[in-house]
Every structure is written in structure tokens, then in C-alpha cells.
Amino acid sequence: MIYRRFYSEVGKLMYAVAAVDGKVQKKEYDKLREIVEKKLVPVEHSTDQFGTDNAYYAEIEFDILMDRDAGSSACFESFCNYVEAHKTAFDAHLKMMVVNLVKELAHVYRGTTSKEAALIKKLKHRLDEIFTEPKA
Template sequence: MRFTIMIDLNKELIDTFGKILYAVAKVDGRVQEEEIDVVRRVIDHNEWAQELELSFEIERFIDTEAEAIFESAMEVFDRYDVRKHYEEFLDLLEEVADAHDGVITAEKDLIDRFRKRLLS
């Protein structure tokens, strides 16, 4: 799994994407170990992803509600053109969602909302 193109994202976007990842992992009620493992694998293979892990772990520690963090994070994405990274974002979100017992409806709904917001 390589997400090398994301290296050119600014710190705010990487931080915010960590929050989106957290929201997808949390939307079913709790973050599963398998979902955390996906995030850690990305960090292990991509130095830039340290910021992503930090924001994911902060939200996990705080136990932020998935919907609230998703909406506030999407406001940041609304300010940037991230089309270049679109596929990588979606691939990683889907990998996290699929990590524990497959993608459930709530995870799919958040990913679909993310997709629509990035395309609008």
C-alpha cells in the first residue's frame, strides 16, 4: 500500500484527513484494532503520514463523535482543491472501512458524502 502522491499535501490537509479517517473508523460506535492497523501501515510506509496518525489518535483519545468531526473536517477540505489526491483519499477510507468485518452502511454513507463534497 503506497500513498506517495500525498507527500505534497500541506500539514493542515494531512491533519484533517486523519480526522476523516477517524470519523469513518468511529462511525460504527468504536474504532476497531483492525482499522488502527491500516492507519499504522500507512504511517510505516510514508513518513509524511505522521501528522495523519497524530490527528487520528487525538480524536480517538478524546472519543469525538464521528459526525461532528466529519463535518468540521469537511469544512477544511472545502477550501482546497484536492482532486489530484482524490483516488488515494478514497482508497484509504475504503481500506479503513473494510478492515473490520467489511464496509457497513454508516461507513459507506460517510465515504459517499466525502466523495460528493470533493467532487462539488
Template sequence: MKNKQDSTTLFYQNLGELFYAIANADGVVEATEIETLKMVVKQAWSHSNNANIIVAMFDWLHDTKAHEAEVCFDNFLSYMTTNKVLFTPKTKALVLQTANAIASRFSGRNKSELILLAKLDIELKKI
């Protein structure tokens, strides 16, 4: 049971890392991006009791500035590649929807965010 709980936590932590990478792609995380993340997680990820882990990881990365966007993005891709079975078509669509909502929130998508969104879309289609 503990392994399942640990793997579930890790899944949501990696989503938080991805969404932080999208928000921080331009080197600045805007308050509206944080608000959007929290709103989308509450609405779209509410089917899971662990969705709050996404926000907690995002907040931790934002507060500590422990990793740059590209590192977080690469960490997510590595996790996704290793755990393909977790990324059902529904989950992949929800990941893209959430990432797009975050990127679009503050004055539209910028070049850095568009690049990460395109990479994410390509990688999700590979699995």
C-alpha cells in the first residue's frame, strides 16, 4: 500500500514540477499564473484527493527557486517516459489543458512558454 501511495505522490509532484516549468518558462512566475494553477487544479483535477500535491510542489519550487524551468521540464519528461502507463489519453489531455491555461493567463503565451508547450505536446504524443 505504501508503494502505491508513494507512486501517487510522485505522480502529482511531477505534475507540479511541469506546471512550474510552464509558468517559469520566461523566468518570471506571475501571480495570475499561480491563481490559474490553483483554480484549474481545484476544478479539473478534483477527481483526485491528491491534487493538492500539485499546488504544494509548485509553491515549493516557486518559494525556494530550487530549479530552473528547463530542469523541471526535463525532470517531468524523464518521469513521464519512465511511467508511460500513468498517462492515459484523458490524463494527457488534462495535462495539456492545465499547461495551456497557465501559459495563457498572463498576457497570452510568450515564446518561451510556446516552446515548452510544443515540446510537451510532442512528448505526450510519443507515449
């Protein structure tokens, strides 16, 4: 798995959750930055060619999507497609970490909205579909 791309996709997923109700709130953006700094950077040891920790690509991608006022659905689908294409690189811990990060982000501004909760539920369902082996 290419870590830079993974973190870019995590940034897309986090943006999808923050933007699903129509607007990314400042508290959501601040929480994203906190999550990257306190939860992702400490556990990521790979860097890009400039020495930047690859975990920062989650924040970089989020910033780009905010600037472009990107659609939540397309970002969500991009993350799910990435996971499906690289599912052998994911384990239960990584899946749980991603779900917990988006839950944390969703909760920061006035609690989790119904749209955010629905998207998180959809994420869990999609991950279950991706990682469930088809029955013979």
C-alpha cells in the first residue's frame, strides 16, 4: 500500500463526513487537524521525498477538497473504491481506526447529525461488504 495515497483517501473520507450536512464547520476542521497531529502522525513512520510525514496528506487532501467545495458523495466513494482495490493491506485494526476517526470528527460540532450518522452507518456496511468473503 502506498501510504501517501492511503492518507489522502482518509482525508477524503473525513471530508465526506464533515461536509455531508452541507458545510464543514470550523470545529470540524480544527478536529481534523488535531486527529492528524495527535493520532495519525505519531503512528506513521513513512515520509514523502521531502521528509513530510505521510499522515499529513489526510489534512492536505481535506484542505484541497474544502477549497474546491467538493461533493461529499464522490469523496466517500473514492475512499470505498480505494479500500476495495487495496483490501489485502487492511486489517481489523485499520478498519476500526478509520471508523473511530470519522465518528470522533462527526461528534465534535453539536454532536453527530443524522446525515453524519447515516454516512458512518453506510461506511460500516460498505466495509463489511468489502471484507466479507463470498460464500461458495
